Amino acid sequence: MPPALARGWAAQAAAIEAAAAGGNDCSALRLANALRTQVVATEQKVPLRLRSPLVTGVNALAARITCTPPTVKKPPKPPKPPDKHGKHDHHGHGPGGDGNDQ
Amino acid sequence: MSATTRIAGRYEIVRPLGHGAMATVDLAQDVELDRPIALKRLAENLARDDELRRRFLREPRLAARLSHPNVVRVFDVGEDDGRPFIAMEYVDGETLADLVARRGRLPAAEAATLGVQMCAGLAAAHAAGLVHRDVKPQNLLLGTDGVLKLGDFGIAVGHEGTKLTLAGTVLGTAGYLAPEQARGEQVTAAADVYGVGAVLYELLAGETSRRGASLAEHGGENGFRPPDLAARAPDAPPELIAAIASCLALRPEDRPPSAAALARLLAPMASEADTLSLPADPARRATEILAPRVAPPSRRRTRRRLAAAVALVAAAAAGLAVAIVLTSGGGRSPGRTSGSRTVAPPAVGSNVADQARNLENWLRIHAQTSP
Numbered sequence: 303m304p305p306a307l308a309r310g311w312a313a314q315a316a317a318i319e320a321a322a323a324g325g326n327d328c329s330a331l332r333l334a335n336a337l338r339t340q341v342v343a344t345e346q347k348v349p350l351r352l353r354s355p356l357v358t359g360v361n362a363l364a365a366r367i368t369c370t371p372p373t374v375k376k377p378p379k380p381p382k383p384p385d386k387h388g389k390h391d392h393h394g395h396g397p398g399g400d401g402n403d404q
Numbered sequence: 405m406s407a408t409t410r411i412a413g414r415y416e417i418v419r420p421l422g423h424g425a426m427a428t429v430d431l432a433q434d435v436e437l438d439r440p441i442a443l444k445r446l447a448e449n450l451a452r453d454d455e456l457r458r459r460f461l462r463e464p465r466l467a468a469r470l471s472h473p474n475v476v477r478v479f480d481v482g483e484d485d486g487r488p489f490i491a492m493e494y495v496d497g498e499t500l501a502d503l504v505a506r507r508g509r510l511p512a513a514e515a516a517t518l519g520v521q522m523c524a525g526l527a528a529a530h531a532a533g534l535v536h537r538d539v540k541p542q543n544l545l546l547g548t549d550g551v552l553k554l555g556d557f558g559i560a561v562g563h564e565g566t567k568l569t570l571a572g573t574v575l576g577t578a579g580y581l582a583p584e585q586a587r588g589e590q591v592t593a594a595a596d597v598y599g600v601g602a603v604l605y606e607l608l609a610g611e612t613s614r615r616g617a618s619l620a621e622h623g624g625e626n627g628f629r630p631p632d633l634a635a636r637a638p639d640a641p642p643e644l645i646a647a648i649a650s651c652l653a654l655r656p657e658d659r660p661p662s663a664a665a666l667a668r669l670l671a672p673m674a675s676e677a678d679t680l681s682l683p684a685d686p687a688r689r690a691t692e693i694l695a696p697r698v699a700p701p702s703r704r705r706t707r708r709r710l711a712a713a714v715a716l717v718a719a720a721a722a723g724l725a726v727a728i729v730l731t732s733g734g735g736r737s738p739g740r741t742s743g744s745r746t747v748a749p750p751a752v753g754s755n756v757a758d759q760a761r762n763l764e765n766w767l768r769i770h771a772q773t774s775p
Contacts (some may be wrong), residue, residue, distance in 0.1 A: 308771035321638035330756060336480040353768055355749035359763050362749070367756050 303350055311337060318363065328369035338364045405510070410435075411484045415443050415491060416580050422768065426450060431494060434479075440494045441479060443652075451487045458578055464490045469532050474525030476545060476555040500603065502539035502769075505751030505762065509610035513675035518544075519604050520674050520682070521552035523667035526600065528662055529554070530593040535592055535695035539599025540580040541606060544614035573580035579612045579754050583628045583654050593610040594656035601651020601659070609636035612754065613652060628654055644673050661689045 316339045321330035338360045345353050409417040415432040421442060422429045432443040446460045461481050468478040480491035500518070504510070510518075522544065529536060536543075536554065545553045583596035585591045605613040613630035630652055634645050647669040653659045660666040664683040671682055750766035752759055 303767075303770045305771045308489060308767045312764045312767035312771070315760050315767060319757045319764065321759035322760055327756070330760070334760075356767075356770075359750035362752065363756070363759050363763055366759060 303352055307326065307344065307347060311341065314340075315363075318367075322367065327367055328371060331367040331369040334360075334364040334367055408645040409771050411443060411445075411479075411489060412482050415441065415489075417443070422765065432491070434491070442492045442494045442692060443489055444492065445484075445487050445489045448487060449582065457483075457488050457640070460488045460490075461524060464492075470528055470534070472525055472528035472550060474521050474553055475528060476553045493553070495545045495553055495555075497546045500544040500546060500552075501751065501762075502765070503546060504541060504596065504606060504610060506748055509637065510607045511675075512608060512644050513673060515604055515640075516644055516670045516673040517675050518546070518552050518601060518607065519670040520667045521602050522554065522603065523663040524683050525552070525554040526593070526596050527667065527686065530596070530688075530690065530693050531683075531686055533693065534653065535598055535693060536596050536599070537585065537695055538580070539596050539603060541603055563714040569584075573748065579614050582656070584656060586628075589697040593663070593693035593695075594659050595695070597643065597651050597659045597663060597690050598653075598656075600666060601648050605630055605633055605647045605652065608640050608648070609633055612634070628652070641673055644670070658693050659690070661691075662686045663690065 314333060318330050318333045318337065321327075321333060341356060343398075345357060345382045348356055411417065411432065414434055414436045416435055418433055418440070420428065421431050425449050427444055428447065429442055429444045432441050433439070436440050446456065450456050461483075464478045464481050467475070468481070471477065476495065477493040478490060479493065482489060482491075498506075508699040522539070525534060526539070538556070541555070543555050545555050547553065579604045580599050582591070582595035585595045585598075602613050609631075613633075614628065633648060634640070634642070637645070647660070647666065650664065651659055660669060662685070664686055667682050748757070750763040752762070
């Protein structure tokens with residue numbers, strides 16, 4: 303395999319390792335996807351017998367990483383305007399007023 | 405023409421062997437003794453952390469006490485331009501992790517031969533009062549001459565490391581930790597005997613003795629009960645299966661009494677039994693050789709210590725392949741297949757970081773493969 307190409311990808315794999323070890327899964331996934339894109343785009347430069355195992359390895363790595371984005375807190379809803387018609391106008395299928403709503 | 409980098413006035417960097425987030429490992433030439441060495445250096449950005457520097461340099465100083473054919477020798481430690489370094493024996497070969505990734509299950513006799521060599525190295529360490537505490541395939545370097553060497557003595561040590569593992573942070577090592585070590589109890593040389601068993605299991609089965617990446621995933625004691633080895637290695641002799649099962653006993657006192665005793669159990673099944681040198685019976689049982697306890701860190705220092713341990717474990721992981729040949733230059737390269745042989749994909753790691761490291765090593769190994 304062309305040494306410069308392999309070393310460049312190896313450095314990217316090291317960055318993925320560092321991100322994953324540091325718990326930055328989303329960053330690791332972004333890097334892994336970027337690496338996969340590069341490998342797929344440049345695979346014709348890889349010797350034939352290495353191509354399949356390389357793509358397999360890169361795909362497997364990217365597929366293994368799960369990125370759970372941090373939950374974004376929604377801004378509090380503004381208070382509802384006073385109901386003109388009073389509570390007797392509700393027609394939905396929510397819990398009825400007779401239940402024990404606590 | 406590029407200028408040669410010289411470290412500490414005597415180590416000329418030849419080429420990189422491996423690197424990770426925390427450390428770099430280069431092949432270097434010791435110009436004073438005219439021999440190749442593996443030079444591991446703490447990453448520049450970490451070298452400013454006093455605790456990391458101290459730990460990086462302390463453990464190799466312990467390992468430097470050892471001189472045994474089955475232990476990677478530490479020649480020198482020091483600092484250059486503020487960066488600590490360790491000069492180690494350079495081994496032309498591959499790690500057992502690479503070997504399993506490349507070949508899968510090994511024949512029983514070959515595994516037993518490697519087991520005897522592991523035990524010989526550990527017996528020497530135990531006789532010197534050292535407990536490795538991190539015996540795993542990535543730490544075992546097999547030279548092209550067939551000699552197995554135990555590497556990186558004590559770098560990933562300390563109860564901090566164990567606690568990190570419990571917290572699920574240091575995932576890669578969890579699969580080889582003895583139960584008592586995982587629980588943060590007093591560690592003895594019996595933990596190393598357990599590690600040999602875990603490695604032998606993997607050599608025979610082609611997979612680790614435990615599922616799950618972290619101790620949390622392993623669960624309680626059941627997590628330490630390996631799947632039936634006989635079913636995974638049907639051609640292995642029952643004596644070997646039994647020896648490995650005894651190494652993996654939950655209680656340290658139920659394991660073989662010493663690494664030397666385990667070597668004697670394995671030797672009759674080894675392929676090169678007549679040429680292997682068995683360690684002498686030790687004066688003490690493995691359970692009597694205590695690993696030094698580390699005082700529990702104060703709350704204030706916990707975060708810093710944890711960070712230091714993480715960094716060192718990662719440094720160890722980055723450098724575990726330390727002394728292997730990763731680029732071209734004549735001899736046989738590790739993990740490289742020749743001719744029309746099928747090339748295995750990078751090994752699946754026990755966690756994402758491991759897997760990324762396997763990919764990295766795979767790429768470096770094949771960096772020189774001619775089309």
